[in-house]
Amino acid sequence: MTTQTLVQYFAKTPVRNPTSISYKDISTQIAKTLFNSGIEPFKTTPSLLSNLNSHITHLVLSDTNLPPHACLHFFNFLRQNPSLYSHRPDLQAHVTLICRLYEAQKFAEMKKVFNYIVTDANLRCSIVNLISLIESGNQQPKFVEKFCDLLFRVYADNRLFEDALGVFDYMERSGLKIDERSCIAFLLALKRCDHIEMCFKFFRKMVDANVEITVYSISIMIDGLCKRGDVEMARDLMDEMVVKGIKPNLYTYNTLLNGFVKRKDAVGVNEMLSLMQRDQVAYNVVTYTLLTDWYGNSGKMVEVEKMFDEMHERGVEADVHVYTTVISWNCKSGNMRRAFTLFDDLTERGIVPNSHIYGAMIDGVCKVGQVEAAEMLLKDMQRQGLDVNEVIFNTLMNGYCKKGMIDEALKVMAIMEKKGFEAGPFAYNTIASGLCKVKRYNEAKKWLFTMMERGLALNTVNFSTLIGICCKEGNLEEAKWLFEDMKMKGVKPNSFTYNTLIHGYSKKGNIKQAYRLKCKMEEMGMTPDVYTYTSLIHGERVFGKLDEAMILFNEMIEKGFIPNAVTYTTLITGLSKEGRSDEAFRLYDEMIASGLTPDDKLCSSLVAFIQPSLSCEGFLKSERINLINS
DNA sequence: TTAGGGTTAG
Numbered sequence: 001m002t003t004q005t006l007v008q009y010f011a012k013t014p015v016r017n018p019t020s021i022s023y024k025d026i027s028t029q030i031a032k033t034l035f036n037s038g039i040e041p042f043k044t045t046p047s048l049l050s051n052l053n054s055h056i057t058h059l060v061l062s063d064t065n066l067p068p069h070a071c072l073h074f075f076n077f078l079r080q081n082p083s084l085y086s087h088r089p090d091l092q093a094h095v096t097l098i099c100r101l102y103e104a105q106k107f108a109e110m111k112k113v114f115n116y117i118v119t120d121a122n123l124r125c126s127i128v129n130l131i132s133l134i135e136s137g138n139q140q141p142k143f144v145e146k147f148c149d150l151l152f153r154v155y156a157d158n159r160l161f162e163d164a165l166g167v168f169d170y171m172e173r174s175g176l177k178i179d180e181r182s183c184i185a186f187l188l189a190l191k192r193c194d195h196i197e198m199c200f201k202f203f204r205k206m207v208d209a210n211v212e213i214t215v216y217s218i219s220i221m222i223d224g225l226c227k228r229g230d231v232e233m234a235r236d237l238m239d240e241m242v243v244k245g246i247k248p249n250l251y252t253y254n255t256l257l258n259g260f261v262k263r264k265d266a267v268g269v270n271e272m273l274s275l276m277q278r279d280q281v282a283y284n285v286v287t288y289t290l291l292t293d294w295y296g297n298s299g300k301m302v303e304v305e306k307m308f309d310e311m312h313e314r315g316v317e318a319d320v321h322v323y324t325t326v327i328s329w330n331c332k333s334g335n336m337r338r339a340f341t342l343f344d345d346l347t348e349r350g351i352v353p354n355s356h357i358y359g360a361m362i363d364g365v366c367k368v369g370q371v372e373a374a375e376m377l378l379k380d381m382q383r384q385g386l387d388v389n390e391v392i393f394n395t396l397m398n399g400y401c402k403k404g405m406i407d408e409a410l411k412v413m414a415i416m417e418k419k420g421f422e423a424g425p426f427a428y429n430t431i432a433s434g435l436c437k438v439k440r441y442n443e444a445k446k447w448l449f450t451m452m453e454r455g456l457a458l459n460t461v462n463f464s465t466l467i468g469i470c471c472k473e474g475n476l477e478e479a480k481w482l483f484e485d486m487k488m489k490g491v492k493p494n495s496f497t498y499n500t501l502i503h504g505y506s507k508k509g510n511i512k513q514a515y516r517l518k519c520k521m522e523e524m525g526m527t528p529d530v531y532t533y534t535s536l537i538h539g540e541r542v543f544g545k546l547d548e549a550m551i552l553f554n555e556m557i558e559k560g561f562i563p564n565a566v567t568y569t570t571l572i573t574g575l576s577k578e579g580r581s582d583e584a585f586r587l588y589d590e591m592i593a594s595g596l597t598p599d600d601k602l603c604s605s606l607v608a609f610i611q612p613s614l615s616c617e618g619f620l621k622s623e624r625i626n627l628i629n630s
Numbered sequence: 631t632t633a634g635g636g637t638t639a640g
Binding site: 463503 | 631632635636637638639640
């Protein structure tokens, strides 16, 4: 809407004009009817409003004899029954009503009217024009302040960020007091849309505009920074708030704790816990959820259960979130018995299981190969009135794929699509990896190509899977092309992607290229892990370079990585083949001591030069130590 | 007015 049309709205004709006088009469009549009998007469006799126009509407709404709530009823009636007269309430009617509602301090209702202005394409106008409307009405500064505050909030709620910023700037320029709570609504709206950078810039603007800053907005900023991965910066912000005399609270600490937990940063986690202890901030159920997740992720199931017990002992009531985490970690560690016990417990405590809990349980039973149990859980879930969502469908598909039951997985996918869920990158990837498992590489590729043909962009995981397939086929040229293509398309390779390629090159004998990729991933800020090292060790070993393999092995241990069964097996097999039995057995002992189980192949390779007649099983039972010592 | 949970790739 232009200034021109706004001027027309407010260019009120003097009362002297005979037409206006009759408008006044009509409006007075309408107001009287409303006052005495409410909205009903207009419902039964719509002709009472046959002469209505925007001017009369304005006069009715601004009639001080009519209480604000009656104005609101009239306004809503007009909005809901546009067919009764030629036009819906215009911008002027909205602003007039806002003024009346302010008189009655009906802020929630005012917000609703602002929402109409902001969302109705016919009413939207520039902030300057909108504010000029009320300024021309010579309103009290307090009203202008409230008007701007609500407008700012409504723009924020509707994600009209630039407009919201316009109001903020106007308020600052005009010296109006800006409420931190409204700024919080804006910060949260930005955060929900992942506009963290804008969030941060706005926070600085708040500081510059002398908006009162409390622990609330700082905690939101800390969370935004943590979610963006800038945990250090978030930590600094907390220090900054302490210097300014603002004390962090349970929310602030939990937010930072979450940042460190997600980053697997033990130093950070411990620091947060000791700060909480120092400040005597007691853990709540959120803290315990984070801590059970922390220990679960570190493979410390005993600690998970300890935390869960401590929570109960301290009288902190468990909720569905903490149960989901504890159940999920038990499922991931294969302890389904415990998971089912917890599942029964939560129902007894009156907690209603939701789709997240069922999701964790279904995944758990699938991981131990019990797809039948997954189907039962699914039925149970449906009996509870819970809808099967996309995540559950993907979990089930994965369960079938892991068992090599591709046809069943495809049936699930068909049902999922029939239910209106379009298969996405997760579903396609699950099917593709399922097909890889049974070595149907061409079909696996086809599924990922189909996904692209359906207009879905491949994500990092999809590209990694595709690269992995090419590597398995020995087609490193295609793998390299895909790697370049993904970068060109702006899809960032992660450590999985690098590891897949490193594995491919190592297996193919191009160890130089594998090392180059290891350097590249380090340059990109990714840390080579046990998989990177194992692939490289394998690459060196295949070509008989055992010394180089041992250097890598020692390097990975120095860096704090714990070798897995594959790492040990690769090295021990290589050493055995070279006849370096002492080193082979030393590593074997180390492997057993760290609780890893050797597979048949490994046993055979060792048995070969100790006692060729012994079976693998026999070797394990024969107290090998004695054999070596003798 | 601020914080936490389930699925996929090596």
